[in-house]
Amino acid sequence: MTEERVPLIELKNITKVFPGVKALSEVCFTLFPGEVHSLCGENGAGKSTLIKVMTGAHQADGGEYFIDGKPVHISSTQEGIALGVSCVYQELSIAPQLDVAKNLYIGNLPMKGKLIDHKKLYHDAADILSQLGMEISPKTIAGDLSVGQQQMIEIGRALTRNARCIIMDEPTSSLSEAETETLFKIIGILQERGIAIIYISHKLDEVMQLSDRITVIRDGQNVITMNTADATQESLITNMLGRALDTMYDKQDIPFGDTVLEVKNLTSPGVFEDISFDVRAGETVGFFGLVGAGRSEIMRAIFGVDKYTEGSVAICGKPLKPNNPSAAIDAGIGFCTEDRKKEGLMLKLSILLNMTLVKLPEISKLGVIDRKKQKQLGDHYVNAISIKTPSLMQLVGNLSGGNQQKVVVAKWLMMDPKLLIVDEPTRGIDVGSKAEIYSLLTELAKQGVAVIVVSSEIEEILGTCDRVITICEGKKTADYQVEGLEPETVLAAALGHAEYKWEGGDKA
């Protein structure tokens, strides 16, 4: 239907080679005005590289690039912006001390002679804000806005530059439900004005809901471009992986052993209150709640990175020293944190050192590390959980998100944990690695490890856990057996609407 029109952007046989890797190989892509075109693929499939070629951040080594049917050569992002191609990146580039208007017109301030035309600046900014349906003053300081609003400002910035194509890279990864809704509305408005959107997301339901067409790339090559009407989530996954994914989750019936973790009346004023629960060997317990409900904080307190004022934590019947991560590790607790880049990894250091971090005391003699043992351990785990890397000495910062997460998991696997806490284990990870992480967790449970999964995705909790505990405003609101549980019930409890009822502890 749309084939008659002149595409806004047309890429023909684009090839991009990095030292040692062919990132893109003969990729073709077309984008029509007013279309939402999703780009899907696993981490490392070449999506980011393709975008960078489009914006001018990278130059293709082969192939042709047309805008409005005319061949172009874009050698910088500035040139790309001038031609109407803008990108809203995952990491926002807001100047937090400046006001909204200046952020909108950064690098492009309206001038009157040699001076900034403030009247026009605030007038135009107000206009852009109303186009975006945002009811804030252009003089608001950008740092005071929510993440969602800041993202809108980025989109607004693209508008001030007369963008005709806006690329959105994982725009909803840090947005709340309501903010996501607003974003979708704005995408609709942009579409009506003839602006084309390239939408990149791991969240396939969003992709299905928003886009007109979907292009899947894998290993730097086109797999398929289809109309969304002809696509299903399953077909997308199959195309992304190059194989069908039998089951995302690998839940198995595992007999429970003795109680591993026992938490009693844990309280930290203003953060969480009177939290009690236990987890048995081989059992997987999910913690569900809204962002900010206090789930991660409870885990941090158990692990000893945060303080608590009342209550107690015991591992296998032995009380655990509070506020001492080192004691927690010695007692057998592993903790894969929510933000792996910030709290989990040393990006400038090698995979090997990152993996063996908590194992170092054991493989050192008089403080001297046994390099041979360390390397053996590293080799073993890289193979065992298939971390894709050319070498153990590779810096962790160069790995894809899924492989980084595997390094974090490997680190805790090495210490043979009694209890493993995983906080948002699959955030920002592609479908294939997700399934691998889930089966890894099942494998651990089989070996008798007690597992706690903290997650904001109900599906993930229901797919991996035996029991789910919901947290609302720092309080435990429910403790359900997962079998036969409806997602709505869990959500209601997490919102604080369900009556509290104790069901746990008598499954066997």
Add this chain to the structure above:
Amino acid sequence: MIETNRKRQMTRMIKDNNSVLILVALLAICFLFVDGYTNGFYNVLVYSSIYGAVCIGLGIVMITGNIDLSVGFIAGVCGIAVVIAFNAVYAATGSAALALVVGIFAAFACGALLGFINGFVIAKVGVSPLIATIATNYIFKGLAFYFAKASYAPTSPDIVKVFAKTQLFGLRWLTPSVILFFVLIGVVAFWMHKTRFGNNLYIVGDNPEAAAFSGISVSKTVLLAYVICGLFAALCGFLMVSFDGYAIYTQGNALSTFPISCCVIGGIKMAGGKGTAIHILLGVLIMRAISTMMSVLFLSTDMVNLITGILLIVVLVIDRFTSTKEAE
């Protein structure tokens, strides 16, 4: 695939160690074009061995992602402590050897204490390392000025001078301090690479939060790094007395920016988490090679400062264009 990976690793290795190339190029130019450099070259090694220790200490602190602007005056104060202790013991017992031992001990005790003060304020109280060590730098400077406004010499100087002034095998460039410096570089290189605490320095420097989540005490590691830095500064203070034959407050002044320049040129990153003892060694040698060039050419102090600054910028620009870009 394997071939290209090896190639990439090679290029990275060269880029991470471009200070070797800078040093070789610098020395080649000096030897070929500067008259008398061959004769003056021993200076590079001897001076490096005197002032190198303080750079090792600072380098260790920098790897943890911190900075110490007070190392120069820690060294200065420790040098003065050597003389005070030496003279007191020598006057009381008449034994120069005993006085020397007590003097060295006093220097290390003093260095550890001053390093501890820095470390405590930074790691335990949480003051920014830049501000904290600017403040302690004033304090240590005040102490140095109070005790050694004019040159303050040991009453039996010969035994103190043995370390920096003896020429072994009749070689001008081979003093005990030179041997000690290279041994220390070797020991520190081993220690940072092979031991748990050495590795913790890098881990804390790269990502303190993740270090805490791995059961490593960040404050303890940083505090200890400052104490170790103080000990190295103390050694430098002692060697300065050994070399000059006296202590004076200007000794600390001379070391105000020199150690940072050495570390940065050698390849220790201000952001932490990167660099080795070998980088420190290279940085010290580069800086001393430059100063030796100046002194061989008999340039005046103003010219020396000017040219050193310009050369520093040239070297850092070269570094900027050849070093590995951080991961995106």
